[in-house]
Amino acid sequence: MINSPLEDIEAAALQLAPAERARLAERLLVSLDEDDEILASWVAEAEKRGDAFERGEMEAIDFDEAIAQARARLANRRAA
Template structure:
């Protein structure tokens, strides 16, 4: 099977250092959030989650662990 350009970009992005992946994700999200209403909603969600974390209502997961969990979920849902 030939990899699509998106798969090539994804594979390259996943090889980046953690800080670089975070920066890339922020840039990609920002490119989608051209609408002020969407940006405001994201900011509210970030604040809500931050406050919940500060109150001990939610925990945090190491970024590498989160990526591993996400990859495992994706792998179980891919068509054969």
């Protein structure tokens, strides 16, 4: 079975390091609507955080832990 160009690109992208995949995803999103200032701001922030992670200035946490922390913060705000 022959892969489509999209499948080849996807397979190659999945071989990238997580930070590189994130940067690629950001660039692809921006390419969909380059005039979207909000998206551009999010991309800039994501790149800043990705770079900080690569420099060891920021840690990654498990997705489930991140959700639990966010829910706890929301619960604390509601209780206040």
